[in-house]
Amino acid sequence: MENRILSILAESLAVKDRSVKENLDKLKTGAQRLAECLASDRKVLIFGNGGSAADAQHIAAEFVNRFGIERPPLAAIALTTDTSILTSIGNDYRFDDIFSKQIHALGKKSDVAWAISTSGNSSNVLKGIEAAGEKEMATIAMTGRGGRLAAMADLSLTVMSDSTARIQETHLIMAHILCELVERILFPKHFKK
Numbered sequence: 001m002e003n004r005i006l007s008i009l010a011e012s013l014a015v016k017d018r019s020v021k022e023n024l025d026k027l028k029t030g031a032q033r034l035a036e037c038l039a040s041d042r043k044v045l046i047f048g049n050g051g052s053a054a055d056a057q058h059i060a061a062e063f064v065n066r067f068g069i070e071r072p073p074l075a076a077i078a079l080t081t082d083t084s085i086l087t088s089i090g091n092d093y094r095f096d097d098i099f100s101k102q103i104h105a106l107g108k109k110s111d112v113a114w115a116i117s118t119s120g121n122s123s124n125v126l127k128g129i130e131a132a133g134e135k136e137m138a139t140i141a142m143t144g145r146g147g148r149l150a151a152m153a154d155l156s157l158t159v160m161s162d163s164t165a166r167i168q169e170t171h172l173i174m175a176h177i178l179c180e181l182v183e184r185i186l187f188p189k190h191f192k193k
């Protein structure tokens with residue numbers, strides 16, 4: 001068991017290290033886009049399925065509450081949390097529509113739609129990104145090797161791994177990097193140079 005534990009740790013660290021370095025410029029660009037959105041009194045709509053749904057909720061909480069500093073709340077909504085909306089859309093229409101209908105209802109031009117999909121091919125996530133494009137929202141995607149989502153989003157943060165667990169772990173560190181960078185951009189006085 002010890003060998004397996006250390007093997008999992010080594011694999012996770014290697015995937016994170018490689019992915020963050022490969023996406024360095026995209027992480028900087030993503031942070032700037034998120035900061036510009038939030039500084040303009042716009043909002044970030046975040047969505048995904050399963051573990052990615054949990055990540056969407058986690059990321060929204062980091063913006064609305066706080067990440068690393070005491071600061072005013074920032075507007076972010078996880079589109080994965082309202083069971084009445086999710087089940088009514090899924091029941092009355094299709095599960096594929098659960099994010100696109102919310103984006104059409106809540107999204108505005110210059111908001112950011114942040115899609116998360118380890119495969120990059122989840123149909124409801126793809127429809128959500130498509131709806132965001134129709135609303136002239138900026139789009140950010142976090143994916144595994146990419147899938148169709150990577151090509152559809154304005155900015156795609158990809159993790160070159162075949163392990164869902166490693167992809168999800170790497171998505172979380174990328175999200176935390178973006179949260180900290182956004183705080184540093186918007187609230188520079190809170191950070192020492």
